[in-house]
Amino acid sequence: MTQTKDQIALQLAEAGYIADEGLATALLLTGMLGRPLLLEGEAGVGKTEVAKALARLEDTELIRLQCYEGLDRSDAIYEWNYQRQLLAIKAREGSGADAESVEEAVFSEKYLLERPLLAAIRKETPPVLLIDEIDRADEEFEAFLLEILSDYQVSIPELGTVAAVSVPRVVLTSNGTRELSDALRRRCLYHYVDYPTPDREARILLNRVDGLDAKLALQIAELMGKLRKEDLVKVPGVAETIDWAAALLGLGVKNLAEGRELVFDTLSCVLKTREDSARVTRDVTDRLLGKVA
Amino acid sequence: MTALPLETREDIGAVLRLRLAGFVRSLRDSGFKVGLAETQDALVLLRSRLSGRPASLRTAYRSLFCGRLSDWQRFDEVFDAYWLGRGVKSGVKVSGSSRAKGMKTLRELVDARGQRQETIAGDVERQPGEEDEDTGETPSGRREGASIAENLGQVDFRHIQDPDALKKAHELAERLARSMRVRLTRRDRQKRKGPRLDLRRTIRHSIAHGGMPLELIHKGPRERQLRLVVLLDASGSMNNYTGVFTRFVHGILDNFREAEAFLFHTRLVHVSSALSERDAGRALDRMGLMAQGVGGGTKIGEALADFNRWHAARVLHSRTCVMILSDGYDTCPPDILGAEMARLRRRCRRIVWLNPMLGWEGYEPATAGMQAALPHVDLFAPAHNLDSLAALEPYLARL
Numbered sequence: 001m002t003q004t005k006d007q008i009a010l011q012l013a014e015a016g017y018i019a020d021e022g023l024a025t026a027l028l029l030t031g032m033l034g035r036p037l038l039l040e041g042e043a044g045v046g047k048t049e050v051a052k053a054l055a056r057l058e059d060t061e062l063i064r065l066q067c068y069e070g071l072d073r074s075d076a077i078y079e080w081n082y083q084r085q086l087l088a089i090k091a092r093e094g095s096g097a098d099a100e101s102v103e104e105a106v107f108s109e110k111y112l113l114e115r116p117l118l119a120a121i122r123k124e125t126p127p128v129l130l131i132d133e134i135d136r137a138d139e140e141f142e143a144f145l146l147e148i149l150s151d152y153q154v155s156i157p158e159l160g161t162v163a164a165v166s167v168p169r170v171v172l173t174s175n176g177t178r179e180l181s182d183a184l185r186r187r188c189l190y191h192y193v194d195y196p197t198p199d200r201e202a203r204i205l206l207n208r209v210d211g212l213d214a215k216l217a218l219q220i221a222e223l224m225g226k227l228r229k230e231d232l233v234k235v236p237g238v239a240e241t242i243d244w245a246a247a248l249l250g251l252g253v254k255n256l257a258e259g260r261e262l263v264f265d266t267l268s269c270v271l272k273t274r275e276d277s278a279r280v281t282r283d284v285t286d287r288l289l290g291k292v293a
Numbered sequence: 294m295t296a297l298p299l300e301t302r303e304d305i306g307a308v309l310r311l312r313l314a315g316f317v318r319s320l321r322d323s324g325f326k327v328g329l330a331e332t333q334d335a336l337v338l339l340r341s342r343l344s345g346r347p348a349s350l351r352t353a354y355r356s357l358f359c360g361r362l363s364d365w366q367r368f369d370e371v372f373d374a375y376w377l378g379r380g381v382k383s384g385v386k387v388s389g390s391s392r393a394k395g396m397k398t399l400r401e402l403v404d405a406r407g408q409r410q411e412t413i414a415g416d417v418e419r420q421p422g423e424e425d426e427d428t429g430e431t432p433s434g435r436r437e438g439a440s441i442a443e444n445l446g447q448v449d450f451r452h453i454q455d456p457d458a459l460k461k462a463h464e465l466a467e468r469l470a471r472s473m474r475v476r477l478t479r480r481d482r483q484k485r486k487g488p489r490l491d492l493r494r495t496i497r498h499s500i501a502h503g504g505m506p507l508e509l510i511h512k513g514p515r516e517r518q519l520r521l522v523v524l525l526d527a528s529g530s531m532n533n534y535t536g537v538f539t540r541f542v543h544g545i546l547d548n549f550r551e552a553e554a555f556l557f558h559t560r561l562v563h564v565s566s567a568l569s570e571r572d573a574g575r576a577l578d579r580m581g582l583m584a585q586g587v588g589g590g591t592k593i594g595e596a597l598a599d600f601n602r603w604h605a606a607r608v609l610h611s612r613t614c615v616m617i618l619s620d621g622y623d624t625c626p627p628d629i630l631g632a633e634m635a636r637l638r639r640r641c642r643r644i645v646w647l648n649p650m651l652g653w654e655g656y657e658p659a660t661a662g663m664q665a666a667l668p669h670v671d672l673f674a675p676a677h678n679l680d681s682l683a684a685l686e687p688y689l690a691r692l
Binding site: 085089 | 326327328330331334337338341342349352353355356357359361362364493504506607
């Protein structure tokens with residue numbers, strides 16, 4: 001491993017993600033120690049983006065497993081293609097083939113449907129495996145996952161054990177809907193992703209919104225920082241900031257202080273509940289703008 | 294830490310290994326869950342190029358040893374205390390609060406371009422760590438049990454009046470919890486009719502018919518268990534009941550796989566972890582420590598607001614029943630309680646309010662707080678004795 005964390009931070013920036021030192025170090029360690037990386041943080045702080053940027057950086061495939069309640073082995077690891085198996089059995093009925101050979105044929109690679117986890121460990125070049133919102137999956141599934149993440153192998157009763165061809169870079173994300181098990185946490189490196197500082201958020205804006213002026217980006221980022229400290233039901237994430245910046249840019253705003261009306265009118269880009277819209281009145285907007293602009 | 298010997302990169306000395314072991318021990322003492330594998334990886338890191346730069350090693354160890362947000366927030370403190378011999382509490386370190394070395398801030402770049410504008414400067418150049426001063430809370434002010442530091446006198450939960458009644462309450466709570474719990478099935482339930490065909494089982498069943506899939510088997514969504522969130526009022530006016538109720542809540546947490554408990558008086562305290570202790574006595578002890586301030590006034594409205602703001606997103610979902618155990622004496626303006634109850638109502642399946650006063654003869658829930666809360670409550674029931682608790686069982690089992 002010849003990379004340093006600064007190089008990683010730089011490469012990530014080129015791949016479209018502005019990381020801080022801690023995250024760059026954590027990514028460096030996932031390579032060094034071969035451990036998965038668990039990213040926790042509020043929704044909208046850009047956890048998923050980390051994996052996407054990592055895949056771009058490594059120039060490798062991103063395999064994503066979106067977790068949900070009730071996700072099970074057959075959705076995540078593998079499943080047999082039963083329909084084709086049935087057809088194959090029917091087709092061989094008259095051929096006089098013995099049962100054993102039929103069985104062998106039917107339970108072969110050809111009829112195996114790869115799901116994300118199996119696909120990830122069978123790639124020649126190690127992909128980035130994103131296990132998104134692991135806290136949404138059930139505890140039982142977490143246990144399956146633990147098995148795979150520690151040995152990087154999957155046992156399929158009919159075929160035997162499938163060992164990893166290459167060990168994928170694993171990124172797990174969690175919004176904290178459910179408390180994850182200690183076993184899983186211990187298996188992973190941990191990084192808590194918080195809302196970015198104004199400076200970092202402005203960099204993100206510049207990276208993601210073409211044609212945005214650095215000064216305006218800073219103003220927007222600073223206003224977002226203030227806004228997040230207001231008592232909001234749904235605290236806006238980075239994606240909302242990007243939308244808003246694009247909207248302001250599209251409307252020709254050069255300076256937030258000059259475009260007060262437009263700022264207020266476009267707040268719907270970042271405020272996503274009725275209560276929040278009601279709370280951030282014209283006065284509040286002016287107060288926030290006063291601090292910023 | 295600054296004196297890390299660089300020449301030992303290949304084989305680090307026994308002294309350093311010992312120091313590292315000591316660090317791991319102090320992490321464990323501070324409640325970090327650190328195993329052998331982490332220690333080994335820490336050694337690997339110590340041997341790597343990272344060891345030449347103490348700051349990098351700290352960042353690396355933070356990722357390695359932390360497992361959750363609370364660890365993340367406390368890591369620097371433990372690290373400094375051990376390696377630098379400082380007892381100082383350092384600021385909360387979160388992602389985004391530091392930047393890669395050598396990178397200029399955007400502000401500096403803008404300034405360098407001569408675009409400095411008096412209006413944008415202002416307070417922005419403050420360091421991220423200082424940002425919190427104006428709100429008076431850490432960036433994620435969600436640390437639970439924040440009242441531990443509040444020294445309002447300790448209350449021993451073991452001073453409970455009638456041990457027999459308590460034992461019964463505990464048993465009853467257990468039975469309640471059991472009847473409410475839906476068995477967790479690992480797979481989808483087999484159904485005669487359903488949206489999806491379960492081909493695996495259909496084929497298996499077809500063996501009996503010579504391979505003809507005569508019986509079609511469907512999968513349906515599996516039934517999910519109910520989650521119970523208990524909010525227990527531990528204010529002075531509830532003094533006579535707190536003892537029994539805490540045992541009751543402990544029984545529920547003991548049996549329910551998905552249950553969370555909070556306790557409130559003038560503030561809200563998350564007590565699930567304390568109550569998850571199997572041993573009831575120990576659990577109550579731990580909770581007693583956590584819940585300093587018990588027996589004071591009640592701010593139900595504010596406690597609920599805290600709950601809605603910091604915990605609701607995590608602990609509530611559409612199958613959650615919120616159980617509030619309180620007499621409804623609130624020192625907050627009633628409209629706060631009403632508004633917070635309305636918010637809570639939107640996020641959960643059902644709200645059950647158990648009021649010990651309701652069992653008293655001639656009691657009317659006339660207090661302003663109670664009046665404000667009632668429209669949002671699905672079940673308003675007495676809970677002054679064991680019988681009244683038992684009477685709840687059939688209702689809760691139906692949820």
